[in-house]
Amino acid sequence: QGLIKVSKEGMASSFVHLLLWIPMIFLVTILVVSMAFGSSQKPLAEQEAAFYNLEHAVDEDVFSFRRLKGTDPVRDGIESNSKQIAASDIDMFLHNFQLLQDKMEEWEHTNPISPQARVMRGPNWKWGDVDGGLGSTGTVLSQRLLGTWWLVKWDNGHHNAYRYGNGVYDLVVLSQTEVEGITVLGSPARLKWTPNSSETFAEHLAIKDEPVVLLDTVATKWPAMSLWSPKNLTSLFGNLQLERVKVATRRASGNTPFLYYHNAPMTSSMSEVSAYRSKAYDITTMSLETLVANVTAPPKPGERIAVYAGKLDEFGLEALAHVIPLDPFMVIQPGFDPENEHRFRQTHVWIGGTNTSTPAHFDLFHNFFVQIYGRKRVLLFPPGHWQQLYLYPLLHPAGRSVQVDLDAPILSQQSKFPNLKENRPLALQVILEPGQASLEPSISLSVWTPHVTIETAAKAVENIPLPVFAHWSTREKVTALRIFFESIVESLRLGMNTGEFVHWTLLDNRFKHIGRLQTTEGATNGPYCDDPDETQRMLQEVYNAAGQSHLRTQLKAVVDIFRDVRRLGGEDRLVVELANYFELAASTIVSVENVKQFLHDLIYC
Numbered sequence: 001q002g003l004i005k006v007s008k009e010g011m012a013s014s015f016v017h018l019l020l021w022i023p024m025i026f027l028v029t030i031l032v033v034s035m036a037f038g039s040s041q042k043p044l045a046e047q048e049a050a051f052y053n054l055e056h057a058v059d060e061d062v063f064s065f066r067r068l069k070g071t072d073p074v075r076d077g078i079e080s081n082s083k084q085i086a087a088s089d090i091d092m093f094l095h096n097f098q099l100l101q102d103k104m105e106e107w108e109h110t111n112p113i114s115p116q117a118r119v120m121r122g123p124n125w126k127w128g129d130v131d132g133g134l135g136s137t138g139t140v141l142s143q144r145l146l147g148t149w150w151l152v153k154w155d156n157g158h159h160n161a162y163r164y165g166n167g168v169y170d171l172v173v174l175s176q177t178e179v180e181g182i183t184v185l186g187s188p189a190r191l192k193w194t195p196n197s198s199e200t201f202a203e204h205l206a207i208k209d210e211p212v213v214l215l216d217t218v219a220t221k222w223p224a225m226s227l228w229s230p231k232n233l234t235s236l237f238g239n240l241q242l243e244r245v246k247v248a249t250r251r252a253s254g255n256t257p258f259l260y261y262h263n264a265p266m267t268s269s270m271s272e273v274s275a276y277r278s279k280a281y282d283i284t285t286m287s288l289e290t291l292v293a294n295v296t297a298p299p300k301p302g303e304r305i306a307v308y309a310g311k312l313d314e315f316g317l318e319a320l321a322h323v324i325p326l327d328p329f330m331v332i333q334p335g336f337d338p339e340n341e342h343r344f345r346q347t348h349v350w351i352g353g354t355n356t357s358t359p360a361h362f363d364l365f366h367n368f369f370v371q372i373y374g375r376k377r378v379l380l381f382p383p384g385h386w387q388q389l390y391l392y393p394l395l396h397p398a399g400r401s402v403q404v405d406l407d408a409p410i411l412s413q414q415s416k417f418p419n420l421k422e423n424r425p426l427a428l429q430v431i432l433e434p435g436q437a438s439l440e441p442s443i444s445l446s447v448w449t450p451h452v453t454i455e456t457a458a459k460a461v462e463n464i465p466l467p468v469f470a471h472w473s474t475r476e477k478v479t480a481l482r483i484f485f486e487s488i489v490e491s492l493r494l495g496m497n498t499g500e501f502v503h504w505t506l507l508d509n510r511f512k513h514i515g516r517l518q519t520t521e522g523a524t525n526g527p528y529c530d531d532p533d534e535t536q537r538m539l540q541e542v543y544n545a546a547g548q549s550h551l552r553t554q555l556k557a558v559v560d561i562f563r564d565v566r567r568l569g570g571e572d573r574l575v576v577e578l579a580n581y582f583e584l585a586a587s588t589i590v591s592v593e594n595v596k597q598f599l600h601d602l603i604y605c
Contacts, residue, residue, distance in 0.1 A: 113150055113164050113173050115140050118183045118424070122169035132156035137174065137183060137424065155423060181410030181420065184429045188380065193217040202331045202449075206366060211380050211428055217328075219370045224322040225434060228372045228443050230292045237315060238289035245291060245308050248281040252301045255357040257407045261397035262359070266515040268592040295353035307352040312445065315349065323347070329368035329447040346448040353442075360389060361401040365448035371432035374442035379406070380428040383572040386509070388419045393510045394580045395592050403513065416513065453569040457577040460561045461584050467554040468589070477589045478528050479538050482602060484555065485582060491559045492566075492578070499603040505579040507599050515596035528590070528598045529605035 113119070117140045121131055131138060131154045138154035148165035162170035174183045188211035194201065205212060219225070227236070250256045259280040286294075286306065294306045312320060326347060346365070360381065381389065389402040404410065404417055414421040432444075467484055468477045482498075489498045496504070519526045562581075566574040586595045 113140060113171070115142055118174040119152060119171040120174060120185075122164075122172040124163065124169050125171075127160070127162070127170065130154070130158050130160065132158070137426065182379070182406070182425045182427055184379075184427055187430055188213050188428050190215055200328075200332060202329060202366075202368070206331045211430075213430060218325055219323075219329075222323050222370075222372075224319075224372050224445070227322055230296050230373070230443070233443070234289050234292050237319065238287065238292075240288045240315065241285055242288055242291060242308055242310060242314065243285050244283050244310060245286040245306050246281045247284055247304050247306045250299060250301050250303055250305050250355070251407075255355050255407045256305060257357045257359050257405070258307055259359055259398075260361075260401060262392075262401065262403075264397040266393065266396055266592060266596070291351060295351060297353070299353065299355050305353050305356060307350075307356055309348060309350050312347040312349050319349075323370075323445060326447055329449075331366040331449045331451075348446045348448070350442070350444045350446065357407055359401050360404070360406055363400075363448070364451065364454050366451050368447040369432070370445045370447075371434060372443045372445060373434060374444075375431060375433040376442055376444065378430050378432065380430070381425060383570075383576060385425055386572075386576055388417075388423055388425045390417050390419070390512065391510050391576075393506070393514055393595075394583045395587055395595060396514060419509075453565060453573060453577075456561060456568060457565050457580070460558050460581050464554055464557045464561070466585060466588060467551045474589070475531070475534060476538065478598070479531070479534050481585060481589050482530060483535065483538065484551070485585075485602070487551075487555050488559060488562070488578070491555065492562060492574070501578075502582065502599050503603050505575060506582065507596070507603060510579070510583075511596045511599065516593070517600055518594075518597050519600070521600065522604055524605040526597060526601035526605060527594075528601035530601075 118137055119140060120137045121127075136154060136156065138152045138159075141151040141153055141159065143150055144161045148163055148168070149161045150164050150171070151159060151161050152171065153159040164171045164173075174185055190213040191205075193214050193216050205214075246258050248256055248258055262280060286308075291306055291308055294304075297303075299305070312323070360379075362383075386402075389404045392398040392401050392403055394400070404413055404420065410420060410425075466481065468480045472480070485502075486498045489496070489501055494501055517526075558581075562574060562578055565577050569577075582599075583595060586598050590598050
């Protein structure tokens with residue numbers, strides 16, 4: 001599960017910020033990046049062994065995502081399970097740095113150390129967890145008199161001197177992106193595309209919970225790689241009318257993001273929501289010829305720029321023939337029927353101009369992303385970074401996107417989003433390009449297939465009714481839902497109570513600047529406050545023998561689902577999906593507009 005930001009920059013690159021890791025995403029061109037959300041039931045150690053047995057070449061700046069930390073929850077004395085690092089993760093961390101050890105001199109040359117450089121522990125680290133633990137970062141203050149010793153202040157406040165140079169590296173200097181305030185750890189690992197008849201390569205990749213760049217895939221042989229230039233597309237499909245083309249006004253500088261309802265209110269009224277869309281961009285129908293003319297024009301601030309994201313089906317069978325075979329990029333799940341494979345796969349075409357970007361978000365599918373023409377720069381964030389980047393509430397029209405604007409100066413947003421100040425976002429970066437010159441538009445294609453962890457989490461909402469009855473009053477339903485939430489949190493052993501979990505993941509993060517309260521924050525007289533007498537009556541009278549059986553049945557079913565989510569996707573994925581579930585469950589009892597108040601009262605009274 002992760003966040004993605006894609007952008008198309010001045011060198012003809014489209015820019016994607018991905019809040020990485022909810023599904024597996026594969027970015028494909030002559031390169032393919034895959035983000036795999038562990039969909040295997042094998043023990044982690046076996047998954048690692050299977051992954052590293054693949055033929056691959058490791059870049060000198062490859063890092064493991066799973067060691068990256070989010071911010072600590074705002075809770076006194078509570079240690080979040082999502083911050084614990086398993087022994088197998090430590091082994092992987094050390095394995096990556098062992099691979100890095102032999103290349104450190106080259107790394108030192110390309111990433112020289114200097115005051116203000118961002119660093120993390122390196123392959124010769126022997127100083128325990130004074131830095132804050134695996135994945136923690138710090139800032140170089142100055143060079144010590146001994147030459148290769150440098151004074152570092154870690155983000156946890158500790159400072160000391162460490163070695164860097166002459167073959168000994170306590171530190172690794174982190175590269176910086178052009179996005180102010182984000183630290184890039186390196187690039188995803190690169191693997192050769194090595195399918196065989198005994199195993200589907202895409203499924204093998206899905207075992208791995210890491211982004212990967214795939215080399216020499218079947219996509220290199222697609223006719224589209226030579227046919228889908230802007231000029232040829234116009235010649236082949238120029239009269240094709242494309243629906244839902246987005247058009248926005250270019251920003252004065254930097255990238256122009258195509259924000260998705262980001263300024264819309266928390267409301268169940270679609271007419272109110274739709275009124276806010278036009279503030280970000282217009283949606284229109286446009287011929288492919290007109291679209292290509294727009295995205296190939298030199299970028300000028302204040303002018304209108306278009307992007308298109310639509311299904312390949314709209315281009316017809318001739319276009320489909322240009323990207324065959326697609327099946328190798330499908331992750332096959334149980335229940336797959338080859339006769340109805342189109343139901344298991346969605347294939348999209350993406351066309352955009354230079355200096356445009358897709359806001360950071362996470363998708364719901366495994367995703368092979370193929371860059372066919374032009375360049376894209378992709379930032380990949382680990383799932384725990386929902387804390388720094390502040391997801392929108394799932395119920396918001398911009399749900400699954402982040403509130404932090406990665407196309408604006410990040411440091412200036414720290415007062416609004418304090419977690420940004422506590423822990424700077426960490427990311428991996430990859431440039432996807434089939435080799436065209438700069439200042440060209442971007443043309444790409446993605447193949448989506450269902451993701452087992454997401455499908456599993458969805459069952460909690462789709463298949464398991466809440467333990468409430470239609471004839472109950474709103475007060476009774478609210479009380480029952482409070483009891484149900486508390487039982488879920490306790491059963492999952494999250495290391496915190498329900499109020500702490502809701503405050504950490506929802507009220508102080510997703511809903512911090514979204515939605516309205518009917519009371520002042522912290523008030524103990526809200527409309528959904530707990531009534532001890534009502535709770536006791538519910539437990540004694542409403543939940544009689546039959547009612548308790550009903551509650552326990554529903555509770556066991558939901559807890560079992562989220563235990564599967566934890567097993568398949570890890571602790572961070574569990575946290576995100578459980579927060580999603582709490583939002584959706586609350587919205588069945590109270591209106592969307594009142595969900596924030598319900599969550600507030602769940603914490604304070």
